[in-house]
Amino acid sequence: xIHAQGLSKRFKSHQKxxxxxxxIQSFFDRQFETxxxxxxxxLEVAPGEIIGLLGPNGAGKTTLMKMFTGxxxxxxxxxxxxxTVPHKRSRDFRKQIxxxxxxxxxxxxxxxxxxxxxxxxxxxxxxxxTFEHRLNELSELLNVxxxxxxxxxxxxxxxxxxxxxxxxxxxDPKIIFLDEPTIGLDLVAxxxxxxxxxxYHGETGVTLILTSHYMADIQALAKRVVLVxxxxxxxxxxxxxxxxxxxxxxxxxxxxxxxxxxxxxxxEPFSPLWNAEGTRVELNIPEDRLRELGQQILRDYPxxxxxxxxxxxxxxxxxxxxxxxxx
Amino acid sequence: MxxxxxxxxxxxxxxxxxxxxxxxxxxxxxxxxxxxxxxxKLSLWYRIYEGQPGLIGGYSFGxxxxxxxxxxxxxLLVFNGNSQRISEDIRLGRIxxxxxxxxxLWEFHGAGFLARTLxxxxxxxxxxxxxxALLGGRLESPSFGPFVLGLLLAILGGVFWxxxxxxxxxxxxxLEETWTLMVMLQIVTYFLxxxxxPLELYPEWLRTILLYSPFPYIAYGPAQLMMGxxxxxxxxxxxxxxxxxxxxxxxxWVWRRxxxxxxxxxx
Numbered sequence: 001x002i003h004a005q006g007l008s009k010r011f012k013s014h015q016k017x018x019x020x021x022x023x024i025q026s027f028f029d030r031q032f033e034t035x036x037x038x039x040x041x042x043l044e045v046a047p048g049e050i051i052g053l054l055g056p057n058g059a060g061k062t063t064l065m066k067m068f069t070g071x072x073x074x075x076x077x078x079x080x081x082x083x084t085v086p087h088k089r090s091r092d093f094r095k096q097i098x099x100x101x102x103x104x105x106x107x108x109x110x111x112x113x114x115x116x117x118x119x120x121x122x123x124x125x126x127x128x129x130t131f132e133h134r135l136n137e138l139s140e141l142l143n144v145x146x147x148x149x150x151x152x153x154x155x156x157x158x159x160x161x162x163x164x165x166x167x168x169x170x171x172d173p174k175i176i177f178l179d180e181p182t183i184g185l186d187l188v189a190x191x192x193x194x195x196x197x198x199x200y201h202g203e204t205g206v207t208l209i210l211t212s213h214y215m216a217d218i219q220a221l222a223k224r225v226v227l228v229x230x231x232x233x234x235x236x237x238x239x240x241x242x243x244x245x246x247x248x249x250x251x252x253x254x255x256x257x258x259x260x261x262x263x264x265x266x267x268e269p270f271s272p273l274w275n276a277e278g279t280r281v282e283l284n285i286p287e288d289r290l291r292e293l294g295q296q297i298l299r300d301y302p303x304x305x306x307x308x309x310x311x312x313x314x315x316x317x318x319x320x321x322x323x324x325x326x327x
Numbered sequence: 328m329x330x331x332x333x334x335x336x337x338x339x340x341x342x343x344x345x346x347x348x349x350x351x352x353x354x355x356x357x358x359x360x361x362x363x364x365x366x367x368k369l370s371l372w373y374r375i376y377e378g379q380p381g382l383i384g385g386y387s388f389g390x391x392x393x394x395x396x397x398x399x400x401x402x403l404l405v406f407n408g409n410s411q412r413i414s415e416d417i418r419l420g421r422i423x424x425x426x427x428x429x430x431x432l433w434e435f436h437g438a439g440f441l442a443r444t445l446x447x448x449x450x451x452x453x454x455x456x457x458x459x460a461l462l463g464g465r466l467e468s469p470s471f472g473p474f475v476l477g478l479l480l481a482i483l484g485g486v487f488w489x490x491x492x493x494x495x496x497x498x499x500x501x502l503e504e505t506w507t508l509m510v511m512l513q514i515v516t517y518f519l520x521x522x523x524x525p526l527e528l529y530p531e532w533l534r535t536i537l538l539y540s541p542f543p544y545i546a547y548g549p550a551q552l553m554m555g556x557x558x559x560x561x562x563x564x565x566x567x568x569x570x571x572x573x574x575x576x577x578x579x580w581v582w583r584r585x586x587x588x589x590x591x592x593x594x
Contacts, residue, residue: 011590071426073587094429106424108341110348115341122337123430125330 001175001207002045002068007077009038009063009231037063039231041077047174050201050208052222052239056321060231061211065177068209069099082174095124098168102180105160106167107152113163114148117170124171131170138166142196158189165193169200175207182217194220215314229324243316249284251315254297255305256280266300271319284315334430338438339445346446357450360399368395384527390554391525393466396458397477397550398522403451404481405488405545406513407443409436413496414505417589426589433493433582440489444482469553476560477552483567484545490574497578500585521547538562541570 012034017025038060045051053061066072067079070086070093079086084093107116121131139145142162147155155163161181168176178197182190194217201208201221212218218225218239225242227235235242259278270283270293285293290308297303347353369392376388386394413436416422425432459466469477495512498505517523519542526534526547537543538559544567552560 069427071423072589089426091429094427097427099423099427101423104420104423108345111341111344115344119337119341120428122330122333123428125429 001047001049001082002043002209003078003080004041004043005078007038007041007043007064007067007079008036008075009060009067009072010075011035011037037231038067041231041233043226043233043236045207045209047207048205049224050210050222052218052225053209053211053228054218054225054317055228059228061228062179063231064228065099065179065209065211069097069177070094095171096174098171098173098176100165100168100176100178100181102161102183105152106164107160109153110151112149112151113167116152116167117148120167120170126171134170134172138169141199142166158185158192161185161189161193162196165196172204173206175209178208178210178212180212181210182212182214190214190216197221215317227320234324245316245320249286250290250308251282252285252290252294252306252308253280253282254301254303257302257304260301271315284319335434335438335441338430338435339442342439342442343446346443357453360403360450360454368399384525386525386527389466392462393554394525394550396455396466397553398546400451400455400553401477401481401484401546401549402522403447403454404444404478405484407440407447407485408488408492409439409443410492410496410505410509413493414499417497417499417585418503420590422589433579436493437489440485444485467554470555473552473555473557476557477549480544480552480560480563480567481549483564483571484541484549487541487567487571487574488545490571490578494574494578494581497581497585500588516542516545519543520545521550539566541567
C-alpha cells in the first residue's frame, strides 16, 4: 500500500533577526537555512493496517503525511502509494485517498455541511444512490443527521470534527491519513471519534495512518507504532513492543500520609512525577526490582496507599524524548 | 464530459450560495456600480463639459456618458478576479484540500470566476435598464449585433483577466504579500484599457503601441462595440485571444514551478 525507501525532505527558509533592524538587514542580505525535515526514511505499509506516527512537534510526522498524500514533493528517495507516485497527483490516486486535518477545516464555513458534501459528491464522481446511502449510513453512525443543514460556523468543534471526518469518508477511500483528528476536543468527543474510527476500520478494512499527540488515540487505534525523531525513523513495531522499550517497567503510584521531600535522591532514578503537595508520586520501576523497591518504600516512607500498572504509553514517550539513547 | 461539467456546476452553485449568505453585503455590491457611475463619473464629466461645451476627444457629453456606462458594464464582466483569495489560500496552506480533491485549484477558481461573472451579468442587465430608465432619451439604445460582439469581447477579456489574476495570486509561492502587485497591475490596466478616460485622449504613439497589447480590448474595445462602432473588431478578438492563451500558459507554468516550493503550512 505504501512503499517508501530512502525518503528525504529538505526545506529552505530565510532567517530574520527580530525587530526593524532585522527586517532591514534581511531585506539587503537575506540569510537562508536549509532544514532537513525527513532523512532517509523507509516504510512499508500493508493494506488494512492502522499505523500511529509518533514524535514530538517538528519531528517530521506531518511532512511524511504531506509526502504520502502528494501535497509536497520529496527531495530524495522513492515513494509509491497505491501503486503510483503521489506527487504526480493523478486523479485516480486522489480519488482513493483522504486526508483529515484536525487543525484545518475542509468544509465551507458559511454554508451547511450538506452543501460541501454535495460538492464532494460531484468531485469524487459518486452516483446519487451510493451518495445518499453513504450519507445516511455515516450520519447515523456519527450521530450527525440533525447537523447536516446547520451552518458550519455555528457548530461546536466536536460536531464540526465529526462532519470533517464524514466529508473524508464519503468517497470510500482506500487509505485515510488522519493528522491530529482529535485535537482540541473534549474527552467524550475524543472517545466518540476513536470509537467511530475503530468500528469503521473493522467494517471496511481501510488503511489508517494516524498522527496524534494524544496517546489515548494511538493506544486505542494503532496496532503498529512508528516513532519519528528529528526526521528519522527510530522505532517501528507493535504497540506492545513500544510499551516494552523500557524493559517492562511498571508505573507504581504511592500516596503518603504526610509530606515527603520531593528532592529525596532515592526517587531520582525512577523518573518521579510528584503532585504539588508532595503527598503522591508516580515512579517507573523496572519489573525485576519491583518487589525489593516496593518493600523498601513501604518500610521507609509514610505510605498510606499504592497501586501498580503497566507503564502508560505517555510516560514511555516522555522518557524516550528525554533520553533517546534508550532506543 | 458530463461528469466534468457537473464538477464545475457544483462549484458554481456553492460559490453562489456563499455569495448570497450575507444579504446586505450582496445588495450593496449589486447597486454600488450604478451608484458610483451616476454620482461620480457622470457628475465629473458633466462639470468638465460645462466649462468646455462641444466635443472632447470627439465625444459629446451624451457619448461620453454612454462610453462610461458601457465601460462599467464591461468592467462588471471582466474584473471578477480573486487573486487575493488565491494568495491567501497558498500562504495559509488552504490549497491543500485542492491538492487532495480530484478537482484542480485552477478549475475551482475558474468555476468561481464563472459563477461571479454570471451573477455580475445579472447585475449588469439590471444596471443597463436602470441607467436607461433614469437617463431617459439622453442615452442611445445599443444595436443588437455590435452589442453581442461587445459582450463576447468582454467575456474574452474576462478570461484573460482571470488568468492574470490567477498568476498574480500564485506569486504567493514566492512573495509573502501579493496585494501591492495586484493593485499596481489593476491601476495600470484601468489606465491603459481606457476605463478611466477614452483612448482618443491619449497620444497617438501610445495608442499605436497599445493596439498590440491586450489592454484596450478589455474596456475600450467592448465599449466601442456596444456603442455600435465595429472598427478593428477582428483584430480585437485576435490580439486578446492571443494574450489570453499566453496568460493561461504562463499561469500554468508558474503553478508547476510554485508547487515545488509549497510547504502546506499550518497542517
